[in-house]
Amino acid sequence: xxxxxxxxxxxxxxxxxxxxxxxxxxxxxxxxxxxxxxxxxxxxxxxxxxxxxxxxxxxxxxxxxxxxxxxxxxxxxxxxxxxxxxxxxxxxxxxxxxxxxxxxxxxxxxxxxxxxxxxxxxxxxxxxxxxxxxxxxxxxxxxxxxxxxxxxxxxxxxxxxxxxxxxxxxxxxxxxxxxxxxxxxxxxxxxxxxxxxxxxxxxxxxxxxxxxxxxxxxxxxxxxxxxxxxxxxxxxxxxxxxxxxxxxxxxxxxxxxxxxxxxxxxxxxxxxxxxxxxxxxxxxxxxxxxxxxxxxx
Amino acid sequence: xxxxxxxxxxxxxxxxxxxxxxxxxxxxxxxxxxxxxxxxxxxxxxxxxxxxxxxxxxxxxxxxxxxxxxxxxxxxxxxxxxxxxxxxxxxxxxxxxxxxxxxxxxxxxxxxxxxxxxxxxxxxxxxxxxxxxxxxxxxxxxxxxxxxxxxxxxxxxxxxxxxxxxxxxxxxxxxxxxxxxxxxxxxxxxxxxxxxxxxxxxxxxxxxxxxxxxxxxxxxxxxxxxxxxxxxxxxxxxxxxxxxxxxxxxxxxxxxxxxxxxxxxxxxxxxxxxxxxxxxxxxxxxxxxxxxxxxxxxxxxxxxxxxxxxxxxxxxxxxxxxxxxxxxxxxxxxxxxxxxxxxxxxxxxxxxxxxxxxxxxxxxxxxxxxxxxxxxxxxxxxxxxxxxxxxxxx
Numbered sequence: 001x002x003x004x005x006x007x008x009x010x011x012x013x014x015x016x017x018x019x020x021x022x023x024x025x026x027x028x029x030x031x032x033x034x035x036x037x038x039x040x041x042x043x044x045x046x047x048x049x050x051x052x053x054x055x056x057x058x059x060x061x062x063x064x065x066x067x068x069x070x071x072x073x074x075x076x077x078x079x080x081x082x083x084x085x086x087x088x089x090x091x092x093x094x095x096x097x098x099x100x101x102x103x104x105x106x107x108x109x110x111x112x113x114x115x116x117x118x119x120x121x122x123x124x125x126x127x128x129x130x131x132x133x134x135x136x137x138x139x140x141x142x143x144x145x146x147x148x149x150x151x152x153x154x155x156x157x158x159x160x161x162x163x164x165x166x167x168x169x170x171x172x173x174x175x176x177x178x179x180x181x182x183x184x185x186x187x188x189x190x191x192x193x194x195x196x197x198x199x200x201x202x203x204x205x206x207x208x209x210x211x212x213x214x215x216x217x218x219x220x221x222x223x224x225x226x227x228x229x230x231x232x233x234x235x236x237x238x239x240x241x242x243x244x245x246x247x248x249x250x251x252x253x254x255x256x257x258x259x260x261x262x263x264x265x266x267x268x269x270x271x272x273x274x275x276x277x278x279x280x281x282x283x284x285x286x287x288x289x290x291x292x293x294x295x296x297x
Numbered sequence: 298x299x300x301x302x303x304x305x306x307x308x309x310x311x312x313x314x315x316x317x318x319x320x321x322x323x324x325x326x327x328x329x330x331x332x333x334x335x336x337x338x339x340x341x342x343x344x345x346x347x348x349x350x351x352x353x354x355x356x357x358x359x360x361x362x363x364x365x366x367x368x369x370x371x372x373x374x375x376x377x378x379x380x381x382x383x384x385x386x387x388x389x390x391x392x393x394x395x396x397x398x399x400x401x402x403x404x405x406x407x408x409x410x411x412x413x414x415x416x417x418x419x420x421x422x423x424x425x426x427x428x429x430x431x432x433x434x435x436x437x438x439x440x441x442x443x444x445x446x447x448x449x450x451x452x453x454x455x456x457x458x459x460x461x462x463x464x465x466x467x468x469x470x471x472x473x474x475x476x477x478x479x480x481x482x483x484x485x486x487x488x489x490x491x492x493x494x495x496x497x498x499x500x501x502x503x504x505x506x507x508x509x510x511x512x513x514x515x516x517x518x519x520x521x522x523x524x525x526x527x528x529x530x531x532x533x534x535x536x537x538x539x540x541x542x543x544x545x546x547x548x549x550x551x552x553x554x555x556x557x558x559x560x561x562x563x564x565x566x567x568x569x570x571x572x573x574x575x576x577x578x579x580x581x582x583x584x585x586x587x588x589x590x591x592x593x594x595x596x597x598x599x600x601x602x603x604x605x606x607x608x609x610x611x612x613x614x615x616x617x618x619x620x621x622x623x624x625x626x627x628x629x630x631x632x633x634x635x636x637x638x639x640x641x642x643x644x645x646x647x648x649x650x651x652x653x654x655x656x657x658x659x660x661x662x663x664x665x666x667x668x669x670x671x672x673x674x675x676x677x678x679x680x681x682x683x684x685x686x687x688x689x690x691x
Contacts, residue, residue: 011689045505049508050505051675067304070509071304071510075509077502079502079505080502081501081502081504081505081506083497083498083501083503085318094310095506095510097310098307098310098311098510098511099510100304142506
């Protein structure tokens with residue numbers, strides 16, 4: 001398990017991290033979500049030792065992380081960049097060797113990754129001759145080439161086309177499932193996070209504001225909303241049931257919030273009495289909606 | 298696949314990459330060729346002036362040839378080469394004089410020139426003629442060999458000098474000049490390469506990947522060692538070439554201090570490079586774009602340039618106060634001290650102090666520069682102030 005414990009960091013007068021704590025269990029994929037400037041990159045940089053924390057610790061398998069254990073981490077920084085003039089495979093081999101992978105292993109692993117990630121072009125091409133999408137894939141290969149024990153990826157999906165997104169999602173799932181790697185990545189593509197992650201950590205202004213599986217977040221956060229469409233109904237038909245209030249009207253349907261133990265079946269019966277029910281069901285808030293709600297508090 | 302237990306040797310990988318990448322760059326080849334061209338010109342210029350400094354003459358001789366041979370023997374003693382050519386008669390000798398194949402002709406009665414006789418040659422011939430005349434008179438009076446030897450062995454006045462010039466002074470100065478020129482070029486050129494290498498990694502953002510894998514100190518050390526080794530290799534190639542060419546063209550003679558000087562230049566390059574490159578690396582980490590490089594390295598450039606001029610001054614005056622101080626201060630000693638050593642002007646204690654100061658200050662400088670580097674190298678937006686860099690690496 002990768003544990004971040006009470007990380008704090010200031011930049012001059014700005015508090016970037018104000019006690020950030022969360023865990024990434026082995027074999028799990030954790031989505032790290034927050035607005036721009038909320039502290040995601042700072043947290044990840046500290047986890048990788050690129051930046052020092054003013055206080056707090058990073059633990060891996062119950063021991064504080066040092067420069068030697070960090071060599072087994074895989075990292076994709078938000079600010080992408082590799083040597084522009086260096087050949088693609090040579091570059092991957094170099095980065096793997098910096099992290100202690102023997103030359104031969106690094107070489108075959110690099111070749112394999114370039115195939116798996118569908119990088120178009122020759123492994124001996126110079127980095128700068130590749131398209132941006134391909135450079136992005138090589139950058140991901142650089143995070144994976146030394147077969148890391150932990151993966152920390154800052155916005156890995158940004159800049160990828162839909163095919164690239166699928167390839168990357170498969171790779172991350174594979175790393176977590178087959179190798180038991182804890183994976184944490186940040187993203188603004190919340191539907192992707194929802195689809196891919198076992199758990200989500202929400203950060204806002206340097207503090208963790210919510211964490212857990214999507215269902216847990218929903219249970220914790222979501223209001224009891226039901227969407228009902230009865231084209232023939234008279235307006236305000238639901239008002240006879242106590243604890244029911246209108247939250248919004250969408251495309252001829254109404255979204256009702258049920259409180260104080262109001263029974264959805266009772267609402268359905270009422271609706272039927274009004275006419276044909278075209279649609280009826282609970283509204284499951286998306287991660288984006290949950291996120292907005294949490295951040296708005 | 299198990300990782301190595303420590304990361305202590307990682308800087309070697311960095312060094313190896315920096316060495317090979319730059320070795321393959323065209324600018325390396327160009328700088329090597331330029332260096333070799335400049336050295337060749339300097340050596341050849343010296344070689345031709347060395348030949349010209351000993352004048353030589355072709356002297357025709359008609360008759361017994363005693364006077365001409367004597368002039369050649371005297372000439373050899375004072376570094377003037379006189380080649381004697383015998384002619385059977387005056388007519389053929391005059392023909393040779395007219396077509397320029399001899400500079401002058403000695404007959405039993407006179408010394409003949411075409412339009413005039415070179416003063417040096419004339420003096421040699423006159424002295425030789427006088428010797429011949431004296432010998433003839435001594436022969437006439439049957440002076441014994443013993444007495445003649447006594448006359449010849451009359452001890453000349455012993456020579457004393459107030460400030461002796463060390464042997465090979467002139468050659469040593471030439472060697473020192475070439476040495477300091479090379480040192481200046483290498484320290485400056487490869488120092489800039491270190492700074493631009495740092496900026497290159499910052500500008501391409503690859504530095505964050507690197508620092509997630511290795512420590513800043515290792516990255517800094519690897520870069521300095523890698524580029525320094527390339528500079529050293531180039532220096533060895535160039536100095537071997539220079540020495541080989543100098544011997545081949547007789548620009549310097551084998552007994553001179555060229556080998557020692559080459560060794561000194563190489564040794565001081567290593568020390569001086571470690572010192573300056575650390576500064577260059579720290580300076581490079583403060584900026585993000587190549588165009589800004591000039592701004593931050595001005596103080597270092599000036600230091601090296603001033604040291605260079607002081608060292609050139611030391612060729613004339615190796616014991617001037619400025620030169621002595623410059624050869625001891627670590628900011629300039631890498632250039633000034635080797636000159637004074639080659640010229641034989643630096644006493645052992647000064648060399649020792651200078652070495653200790655340079656090595657010691659480099660050891661102090663490395664952790665300071667590494668901290669600045671670590672604090673500044675991730676700030677990829679604009680120029681970083683030294684204080685900011687210092688504080689952010691806490």
